[in-house]
Amino acid sequence: MPPPPRPLTRKKSTSLKTPAPAGRISLAERAGTYKKPTVPPPGTISRVPSAAARARPSSSLEMGRPPSVTGAGFPRPPSAQSMTDDRDDEAGVGVNMPKRKDWDVKGKLMDHENALQEFREMYARDREEAKKANEKLEELIRKEYTWETNRREMDTTITQTKYELDLARKRIAELEKTLEEERAGRRKEHEEATRRLRDETDELRRRHRDELDKVRKTYSEESAMLERKLKMEIMDEKAARSREAAELKAQAAMERQRLEMQMDGSGREARTLKMELEARNGDLERERKAANELRDRIAEHNTQSLTMESTTRALKLRIEELENMGKNQLNSYAELEEQLRQANAKTHTVEEKLRNEEIIRRKLHNQVQELKGNIRVFCRVRPTLQHEHDSAAQINFPDHNMEGKEIEVIGTPEKSAMGNIVNKTHPFSFDKVFGPSQQNAEIFEEISQLVQSALDGYNVCIFCYGQTGSGKTYTMSSSDGMIPRAVHQIYATAQSLSDKGWSYTMSGNFVEVYNETINDLLGSPSDLDKKKHDIRHDPKTLTTTITDVETVILDTPDKVTTILNHAQKTRSVAATAANERSSRSHSVFILKLVGVNRHTGQRSEGTLNLVDLAGSERLSHSMATGERLKETQSINKSLSCLGDVIAALGSGKEGAHIPYRNSKLTYLLQYSLGGNSKCLMFVMVSPMMAHLAESLTSLKFATKVNNTSIGTAKKVIKMGRAQDD
Numbered sequence: 070m071p072p073p074p075r076p077l078t079r080k081k082s083t084s085l086k087t088p089a090p091a092g093r094i095s096l097a098e099r100a101g102t103y104k105k106p107t108v109p110p111p112g113t114i115s116r117v118p119s120a121a122a123r124a125r126p127s128s129s130l131e132m133g134r135p136p137s138v139t140g141a142g143f144p145r146p147p148s149a150q151s152m153t154d155d156r157d158d159e160a161g162v163g164v165n166m167p168k169r170k171d172w173d174v175k176g177k178l179m180d181h182e183n184a185l186q187e188f189r190e191m192y193a194r195d196r197e198e199a200k201k202a203n204e205k206l207e208e209l210i211r212k213e214y215t216w217e218t219n220r221r222e223m224d225t226t227i228t229q230t231k232y233e234l235d236l237a238r239k240r241i242a243e244l245e246k247t248l249e250e251e252r253a254g255r256r257k258e259h260e261e262a263t264r265r266l267r268d269e270t271d272e273l274r275r276r277h278r279d280e281l282d283k284v285r286k287t288y289s290e291e292s293a294m295l296e297r298k299l300k301m302e303i304m305d306e307k308a309a310r311s312r313e314a315a316e317l318k319a320q321a322a323m324e325r326q327r328l329e330m331q332m333d334g335s336g337r338e339a340r341t342l343k344m345e346l347e348a349r350n351g352d353l354e355r356e357r358k359a360a361n362e363l364r365d366r367i368a369e370h371n372t373q374s375l376t377m378e379s380t381t382r383a384l385k386l387r388i389e390e391l392e393n394m395g396k397n398q399l400n401s402y403a404e405l406e407e408q409l410r411q412a413n414a415k416t417h418t419v420e421e422k423l424r425n426e427e428i429i430r431r432k433l434h435n436q437v438q439e440l441k442g443n444i445r446v447f448c449r450v451r452p453t454l455q456h457e458h459d460s461a462a463q464i465n466f467p468d469h470n471m472e473g474k475e476i477e478v479i480g481t482p483e484k485s486a487m488g489n490i491v492n493k494t495h496p497f498s499f500d501k502v503f504g505p506s507q508q509n510a511e512i513f514e515e516i517s518q519l520v521q522s523a524l525d526g527y528n529v530c531i532f533c534y535g536q537t538g539s540g541k542t543y544t545m546s547s548s549d550g551m552i553p554r555a556v557h558q559i560y561a562t563a564q565s566l567s568d569k570g571w572s573y574t575m576s577g578n579f580v581e582v583y584n585e586t587i588n589d590l591l592g593s594p595s596d597l598d599k600k601k602h603d604i605r606h607d608p609k610t611l612t613t614t615i616t617d618v619e620t621v622i623l624d625t626p627d628k629v630t631t632i633l634n635h636a637q638k639t640r641s642v643a644a645t646a647a648n649e650r651s652s653r654s655h656s657v658f659i660l661k662l663v664g665v666n667r668h669t670g671q672r673s674e675g676t677l678n679l680v681d682l683a684g685s686e687r688l689s690h691s692m693a694t695g696e697r698l699k700e701t702q703s704i705n706k707s708l709s710c711l712g713d714v715i716a717a718l719g720s721g722k723e724g725a726h727i728p729y730r731n732s733k734l735t736y737l738l739q740y741s742l743g744g745n746s747k748c749l750m751f752v753m754v755s756p757m758m759a760h761l762a763e764s765l766t767s768l769k770f771a772t773k774v775n776n777t778s779i780g781t782a783k784k785v786i787k788m789g790r791a792q793d794d
């Protein structure tokens with residue numbers, strides 16, 4: 070809102086004091102209707118508006134104030150007017166009002182009212198302008214605010230982009246560095262190979278040159294020597310012949326002289342001399358022949374020298390050939406390098422593919438396991454043993470040739486409501502039923518998938534439940550039982566996974582839970598029932614450790630036999646004549662598998678627990694006393710606790726209390742029974758009639774477990790790319 074107009078004050082101004090009437094600016098002029106004469110009348114001073122007056126229109130707009138009325142050319146309010154009327158009237162200065170007589174009060178009043186009206190209109194116009202200016206200003210402020218917001222957003226985007234750019238630059242620099250190192254390595258290798266090749270070529274060339282030089286030297290030395298010798302021989306021969314010829318000539322001349330003197334002497338002497346001359350001529354002829362022979366020999370040497378020259382040429386050609394071979398070798402080296410690079414790239418791609426396939430396999434494997442359910446129940450009926458002479462119960466396997474999931478136990482004869490004697494049929498169905506003829510190998514085939522899950526980072530628990538003598542130990546710990554087979558499979562799989570970057574360490578513990586205390590089956594037999602061991606859980610890593618127990622690193626699969634034998638020995642020491650220790654305690658084989666992937670940095674920790682439970686036969690408390698009573702109580706307690714834990718897990722209530730702590734066995738297996746695990750229970754059945762009641766009890770318990778479903782398993786993966794890939 071513009072402020073109210075300020076009270077009009079009178080301000081002394083030069084223009085007001087100027088007596089020249091021509092210097093006044095009338096209201097008409099202020100309103101823009103007045104036209105100033107272009108030429109002032111002679112003797113008047115033309116009036117220039119003061120600086121304040123020149124600046125006023127814009128400043129009043131900016132400030133949103135009504136225009137100031139001080140200064141020349143602005144009307145004065147009547148109040149101010151009244152104070153100065155006399156003086157102004159006398160001086161003739163002020164607003165452009167007609168001069169009135171003193172008595173014309175009405176006229177004067179009218180003039181003042183006109184002036185006031187004009188002022189009001191002007192003030193209203195100015196106010197309107199101020200209002201518009203204000204709106205404009207507000208709009209500008211709004212725009213400025215929008216621009217400021219945009220600018221801030223842009224600043225943030227720029228900072229973000231700069232940060233990302235820096236990161237990208239750093240990454241590029243790192244990559245460039247790696248590339249440069251790679252290049253330098255390759256260059257070095259290439260230079261090294263080139264240098265070696267060059268050295269070899271140089272060496273070859275040098276050897277050839279030396280040989281050639283040697284041949285040339287020998288040849289030139291020999292030919293020079295031969296030439297010298299021949300020349301000397303020829304010269305000697307020539308000299309000798311010339312000497313001889315000269316002597317002969319001289320002799321002939323002397324002889325001729327003598328003969329001429331004796332010409333007339335006897336003709337006989339003349340003939341003799343002639344003959345001598347002929348003999349000399351014959352000698353000369355022979356000498357000539359020898360000279361010819363020498364010439365032939367020289368020609369022969371020349372031929373030899375030509376042959377040597379052609380050999381030299383052939384050697385030169387050979388050198389050129391070797392040089393070309395060197396060049397070709399260089400080219401083929403480059404080709405080989407290219408091939409090597411391509412092969413490396415291919416290997417890299419294949420390795421990457423393998424890793425991805427392994428991830429997919431794990432995912433699919435887990436999905437299959439989840440679909441099958443995280444707690445499964447298998448049933449196994451052992452065969453009748455040779456020494457068993459009692460009658461066998463009737464057990465049928467209705468879908469034996471199909472899915473193999475059903476078992477029917479025919480009960481003892483009972484009297485029906487109608488009074489008939491009937492044999493009741495007890496049908497059961499499980500995830501899998503194995504008959505007496507099925508071997509450990511077939512059984513392991515079915516559980517091998519679970520064993521694989523332990524390698525993939527899950528906690529897996531396989532336990533055998535059943536009465537004494539039903540075949541639990543045979544299934545679990547015999548030489549071809551589940552424990553040795555699992556260890557062998559894990560070892561083989563770990564080996565094959567090493568191609569995909571995984572390396573595993575396997576460590577084993579073997580403990581028993583006897584009378585609610587833990588014993589180390591790998592420790593000294595003398596420590597059994599004496600040394601105290603505690604169970605420690607780590608809720609962060611979902612791992613369990615037992616204090617003071619022997620841990621065996623299974624770096625070879627055969628070590629498992631040593632472990633089993635040791636455990637067997639320890640237990641047999643503790644066994645008494647009356648009681649087999651294995652029937653009265655639970656044994657737990659704990660295999661910890663820690664895998665690290667050197668490519669992806671993933672780390673998986675899985676545990677495979679293979680549990681051979683104590684005999685489940687219902688032991689009557691009344692029949693037992695002392696130590697036997699204690700055993701009975703603890704076995705009954707731990708087995709019923711196991712049932713309670715499974716039932717609580719199967720109730721599916723979120724956050725429901727699971728009574729793991731109620732027994733040592735369930736507490737030990739806490740992380741392998743809950744939602745984070747995969748569980749398999751074998752219910753073992755004896756085929757004997759005498760054991761029928763116990764067999765039915767076991768099968769009923771197993772049915773309860775079979776109807777339980779435990780939540781989705783999660784594997785323990787640390788530092789991985791994904792928590793559950």
Ligand SMILES: Nc1ncnc2c1ncn2[C@@H]1O[C@H](COP(=O)(O)OP(=O)(O)OP(=O)(O)O)[C@@H](O)[C@H]1O
Nearest residue numbers: 451452536537538539540541542543544651652684
């Ligand atoms: N599938 C099978 N084939 C052949 N023999 C078997 C089979 N199952 C068990 N047996 C034999 O039956 C006998 C009892 O088996 P085992 O000792 O495994 O029973 P158990 O349930 O472990 O008993 P305990 O609770 O006393 O340890 C053993 O002599 C064993 O060799």
